[in-house]
Amino acid sequence: MLLFSSFLSLIIGSVLGLTQFKIKRLYAYSTISHVGFILLALSIHSVESTQAFIFYIIQYSLSNLNAFFILVLIGYTYVNYYKKTKGYESISSLYKGYKGKINELSPIEYIDNLKGYFYLNPILAISLSVTLYSFIGVPPLVGFFAKQMILSSALDNGDIFMCLVAILTSVISAVYYLYIVKHIFFEKSKYTHGALNVPLKEITNTQLQNILSLTSVNKYNTEHNTLTVSN
Incomplete structure (x- = not known):
């Protein structure tokens, strides 16, 4: 039953x-795809699969939280841009005085809204791209090792078909992640260069902490895998 649920989650x-x-x-369907990997680990019933399950939950939670913080900061940069261009002293005064729809102040509802964001705020753009690459499972990011552990457990259990499905769906998922990256780096923005920059101090307390968390978990897992292979 778990294998069938994993299969459906990966495909859907x-x-x-x-x-x-x-x-x-897009993030909702991305989560469904990642749940497929989690269910695959749960269906194996081995020590290795249990470790892979726990590690996948931890790394995906950190990566997802990281992506959330980045999108919040991107939204803030748009609000800050409108505040400056409209001549308001603070964001609260902008919300009170703005006559249009509030969601227009932070236009990141669609992927197209991220066009050319790298040229407006390189730090946030690169941070979001690194997180997306982790979702894809690009080495040496933490997402790669999480998927590797689950696929290795599945191969040891003889679930070759599910391994092939998981790899194929990961490649398919990479298409829409790379579609976002394409918009960020290779499309033109309607905003002026540097208009959406956020002070580094505001990024440090949120974004950089999560990037460091991803890096430290990745480093620990790399060392753990090296010790396991050597033993």
Whole structure:
């Protein structure tokens, strides 16, 4: 039953994610795809699969939290941009005096809203891209080792078909993640260069802490895998 649920989650999350243009819906289908990997680990019933399950939960939670913080900061940069261009002294006064729809102040509902964001705020753009690459499972990021552990456990258990499905759906999922990266780095923005910069102090307390968390977990897992192989 768990294997069948894993199969459906991997297929639905990766294939239907290709049709999404809203960021929230895309992340929703992305989560379904990752749940497929988690269910695959739960279906194996071994020590290695249990370790892989726990590690996958931890790394995906950190990566997802990291992506959330980045998107919040990106939204803040848009609000800060409107505050400066409209001549308001503070963000609270902007919200009180703005006559249009509030969600227009932070236009990151669609993937197209991230066009050319690298040229506006390189730090946030690169941080978001690193997180997306971790979702894909690009080495040496932490997402790669999490998927590697689950696939290794599945191979040891003889679930070759599910391994092939997991790899194939990961490649399919990479398409919509790279679609976001393409918009960030290779599309033109309607905003002026540097208009959406956020002071480094504001980023340090949120974004950099999560990036360091991902890096430290990745480093620990690399050392753990090296010790396991050597033994």
